[in-house]
Amino acid sequence: MITQAELQELIAFDGGDSQVVSVYLNTDTGEQSSETIKLQARSLLKETGDFPADIEKIENYLDLSFDWTKPGLAIFSCAAHDFFRSFPTAVSYRNRVRISNKPHVKPLAHLLEYYANYGVIVVDKVGARFFEYHLAELQDKDGTMGEEVRKTKHGSGSGRAGASTSATGTRGGQSRHEEETVQRNLRETAEAAARFFAGKSIRRLFIGGTAENVAQFREYLSKQLQSRIAGTFAIDMTAGEHEVREQTSALMREANARREEALIQSMITSAAKGSNATVGLDNTLQAVGEGRVQTLIISDGYRMPGFAHDSSPFLTARENVEVPYGEGQLLPVNDVIEAAVHRTMVQGGQVEIVSENPQLEEAGQIGALLRY
Numbered sequence: 001m002i003t004q005a006e007l008q009e010l011i012a013f014d015g016g017d018s019q020v021v022s023v024y025l026n027t028d029t030g031e032q033s034s035e036t037i038k039l040q041a042r043s044l045l046k047e048t049g050d051f052p053a054d055i056e057k058i059e060n061y062l063d064l065s066f067d068w069t070k071p072g073l074a075i076f077s078c079a080a081h082d083f084f085r086s087f088p089t090a091v092s093y094r095n096r097v098r099i100s101n102k103p104h105v106k107p108l109a110h111l112l113e114y115y116a117n118y119g120v121i122v123v124d125k126v127g128a129r130f131f132e133y134h135l136a137e138l139q140d141k142d143g144t145m146g147e148e149v150r151k152t153k154h155g156s157g158s159g160r161a162g163a164s165t166s167a168t169g170t171r172g173g174q175s176r177h178e179e180e181t182v183q184r185n186l187r188e189t190a191e192a193a194a195r196f197f198a199g200k201s202i203r204r205l206f207i208g209g210t211a212e213n214v215a216q217f218r219e220y221l222s223k224q225l226q227s228r229i230a231g232t233f234a235i236d237m238t239a240g241e242h243e244v245r246e247q248t249s250a251l252m253r254e255a256n257a258r259r260e261e262a263l264i265q266s267m268i269t270s271a272a273k274g275s276n277a278t279v280g281l282d283n284t285l286q287a288v289g290e291g292r293v294q295t296l297i298i299s300d301g302y303r304m305p306g307f308a309h310d311s312s313p314f315l316t317a318r319e320n321v322e323v324p325y326g327e328g329q330l331l332p333v334n335d336v337i338e339a340a341v342h343r344t345m346v347q348g349g350q351v352e353i354v355s356e357n358p359q360l361e362e363a364g365q366i367g368a369l370l371r372y
Contacts, residue, residue: 057079194225277368
């Protein structure tokens with residue numbers, strides 16, 4: 001699992017005249033054998049050209065060090081600088097190899113944006129289980145149990161002699177005592193949830209259980225946790241952690257798809273109005289060079305050769321352009337989109353990598369929401 005500090009180290013690394021071999025692999029052995037995956041990796045590495053030292057390090061890592069328990073793997077090697085980093089992840093990647101003087105970080109930036117810091121609560125009438133995840137990996141878990149909810153048949157209560165023995169029906173045919181017990185349990189469960197998530201930087205929260213239990217439970221949650229609810233789902237209280245993780249990972253993908261759609265729509269609308277947004281390659285690269293990008297939005301797989309100014313943040317896809325930053329020269333880069341990702345992240349901006357969005361494709365496959 002990669003941390004934000006490790007991502008920043010990758011962003012800061014520069015091979016200079018030497019090249020970095022960046023490899024992303026789908027290492028899910030539930031889909032194919034490890035030997036098949038290693039053969040695919042070797043085939044990809046053969047296409048990189050003449051980097052025998054890096055290829056040997058990567059192949060040795062796959063043969064001798066990687067434990068094959070994670071479905072995703074990112075590797076970065078620059079043998080000339082004795083630089084080698086590997087990051088197994090709980091999320092798989094599309095197989096790819098990139099060669100540049102800097103690590104190819106777009107897929108990792110995408111991973112950190114999609115799966116960072118989320119929480120899950122699985123609740124029923126008696127208690128709940130709490131989970132904290134980061135990058136689809138379990139970080140912490142706990143649970144709470146309240147008072148057992150005892151069923152009381154209507155008309156068979158044990159009142160004192162001469163008194164009515166019927167129970168007053170409430171929600172769903174429950175007796176008043178049952179209902180009070182359930183509500184007390186839910187209230188105490190919400191308090192336990194607040195304690196569990198206190199100090200945890202969760203960005204999204206998912207709640208699982210029956211529709212009735214989830215609806216009642218939400219009413220007792222703190223406003224802070226309510227504001228982070230990104231979805232609910234049906235699941236049994238006794239479900240295994242693997243099932244909880246699988247269901248919430250799918251919900252994360254759905255939530256992120258909705259968020260991406262809203263971001264792209266906002267970007268296109270704002271750009272059309274001449275507000276704080278831009279679309280298209282030239283305008284977006286200009287905004288990156290000026291340090292104005294808050295959120296860079298790119299179609300997955302979009303690549304473009306270009307040029308970077310050696311003494312300023314200026315980027316361009318055109319060779320014969322005037323550089324507005326005085327002396328210096330334009331140097332060719334294999335992928336100016338990757339350079340834009342690096343510079344945006346160095347400047348404290350966010351990067352969104354979006355798959356198969358027709359609106360973004362029509363807008364030129366790249367755009368940005370701007371700071372000003």
